[in-house]
Amino acid sequence: MDSEHRPPTLDPLAAETFDSSHQIYAELRQTCPVVHSDTWGGFWSLMKYDDVKRAASDWRGFISSKQNVVPKVAFTGRRPPLHLDPPEHTPYRSALNPLLSVARAETLAPATERFAAEQLAPLLAKGGGDICGEFSSLVPVRVFGQWMTLPDDWIDTLRAGVYAFITAVRSADPEKMRQTSYRIYGLARELIAARKEAPMDPATDPTSALLAARVDGEPLHDEMIVGTVRQLLAVGLVAPMVMVGNIGVHLARDRALQSQLRADPSLLPAAIEEFLRLYSPYRGFARTVVDDTEMSGQVIPAGDPVALVYASANRDEAKFPNGAEFQLGRPNIADHLAFGRGPHNCPGANIARMELRVMAQTLLSSTTGFALDGEVEMSAWPEIGPMTVPLKFE
Numbered sequence: 001m002d003s004e005h006r007p008p009t010l011d012p013l014a015a016e017t018f019d020s021s022h023q024i025y026a027e028l029r030q031t032c033p034v035v036h037s038d039t040w041g042g043f044w045s046l047m048k049y050d051d052v053k054r055a056a057s058d059w060r061g062f063i064s065s066k067q068n069v070v071p072k073v074a075f076t077g078r079r080p081p082l083h084l085d086p087p088e089h090t091p092y093r094s095a096l097n098p099l100l101s102v103a104r105a106e107t108l109a110p111a112t113e114r115f116a117a118e119q120l121a122p123l124l125a126k127g128g129g130d131i132c133g134e135f136s137s138l139v140p141v142r143v144f145g146q147w148m149t150l151p152d153d154w155i156d157t158l159r160a161g162v163y164a165f166i167t168a169v170r171s172a173d174p175e176k177m178r179q180t181s182y183r184i185y186g187l188a189r190e191l192i193a194a195r196k197e198a199p200m201d202p203a204t205d206p207t208s209a210l211l212a213a214r215v216d217g218e219p220l221h222d223e224m225i226v227g228t229v230r231q232l233l234a235v236g237l238v239a240p241m242v243m244v245g246n247i248g249v250h251l252a253r254d255r256a257l258q259s260q261l262r263a264d265p266s267l268l269p270a271a272i273e274e275f276l277r278l279y280s281p282y283r284g285f286a287r288t289v290v291d292d293t294e295m296s297g298q299v300i301p302a303g304d305p306v307a308l309v310y311a312s313a314n315r316d317e318a319k320f321p322n323g324a325e326f327q328l329g330r331p332n333i334a335d336h337l338a339f340g341r342g343p344h345n346c347p348g349a350n351i352a353r354m355e356l357r358v359m360a361q362t363l364l365s366s367t368t369g370f371a372l373d374g375e376v377e378m379s380a381w382p383e384i385g386p387m388t389v390p391l392k393f394e
Helices: 020-031 049-057 092-098 103-106 109-126 133-137 139-148 152-171 175-195 206-212 222-235 236-253 253-265 267-278 350-366
Strands: 034-037 043-046 128-130 286-289 293-295 299-301 305-308 370-372 385-387 389-394
Touching: 034 299, 043 049, 043 293, 049 293, 049 305, 092 103, 092 128, 092 206, 092 222, 103 109, 103 350, 109 128, 109 133, 109 139, 109 253, 109 267, 109 350, 128 133, 128 253, 133 139, 133 236, 133 385, 139 236, 139 350, 152 175, 152 236, 175 206, 175 253, 236 253, 236 267, 236 350, 236 370, 236 385, 267 350
Parallel strands: 043 305
Antiparallel strands: 034 043, 128 389, 286 305, 293 299, 370 389
C-alpha cells in the first residue's frame, strides 16, 4: 500500500516528550478517532470523549473480564473488582466503597499533610529536586498504608514491590510481570493471614471488610479475596506521582497561575479538577468488545481489545472547547473522565483528590516560586505523564 494511503496507526512504544502524545492524540481525534496498533498482539484506541464514555459505561457490550489493561498484564489470576464484570464484581465494590467515601478520605488529610511536609523537607533544604522520585512517589504509599492499616515496616517493601511490578509492565516482559506480581500476592496472603488471626474493624480496615462480606449468607471466595487485596496493594500509587509531576511542569511554565494558587489556596480543589482533565494519567485501561461494534465510523471486530484513552477524551474539543488549555472554573468540568465511568469508575477518587490537593498545597505554600531545572522524563504505557520532574525552588 502507498505510504500516502496507509491508514494511521499508533505506536505506544514511541519515545515521548511532555507534550508529544497530546499533540498526536489531537491529530487522531480529527483524522482517525478509532486507531489500531499492531503492538502487543493488536488493539484499538478510542480517542473521542463520546466513544470512551460509551465503552466505559456499557459493561455488557465492553467487558472487563477478558482484558482490562493494554498491554495485558493479568497472567497471575483474576483480581476483583477490576477483572470482573457485574454482577460478579459488585460484592467487592460494595465491601470497599464505604471505606472510600469523601469523609474517610478527609480523615486521612492530617496524616497526608504531615507526610507531604516530611517528604518535601529534604528538597527544600537543598533548593529543589525531583518532585516525582523524591516527593510524590513517597507520599501516596504512606497514605495508602494508613488507609490499609498496614504495619509501618511494610511501607518500604510495598513501595519497592509495586514499582518493580510497574517497571515490568512497562517493559512488557511477561516473565518479569509474573515474578513481580507474585511478590505482591505474597504480601496479600500475609496480610489476610494476619487479619484472620487478629481481625480488625471492617468499618475501618479494607482487608477485614472483605473477609466480613457476605453474598447470600456466604463469605467471598478465599482466592478472590487474595486477588482483591493484591489489586488494592498495586493500585493508587503511580497515578498520584504522575499527576503531581504534571502539575509541577504546568505551574513551572505558568508562573501567573502558580502565584494565583499560592495566594488563594481555596482555588486548589477547582484547579485539581482541571489538572485531572488536562493531564489524565491513564490511557491503557481496556475493554474487550463483545460483538462487532461501530464507533466513529470504524467497525471493531468482536473479541478485540480497546484502550480507553482518557488522556485524549478529556481534551476532546467537541466536549471541552479549547481542550488543550487550562481553564480554572470550566463550566462542565464535572464531566471529565479522569476517574472513568460506569461500574469500574475509580473507587479511590476521593482519596486521590485529597492527596493531590494536599501535595500541591504543600509544594506551593513551602516555596515562593519554582521553575524547571532539567529534563522531564516521561512514563510509558499504560500511564501518561512524567516520572521525573526536576524543579528549582525559590
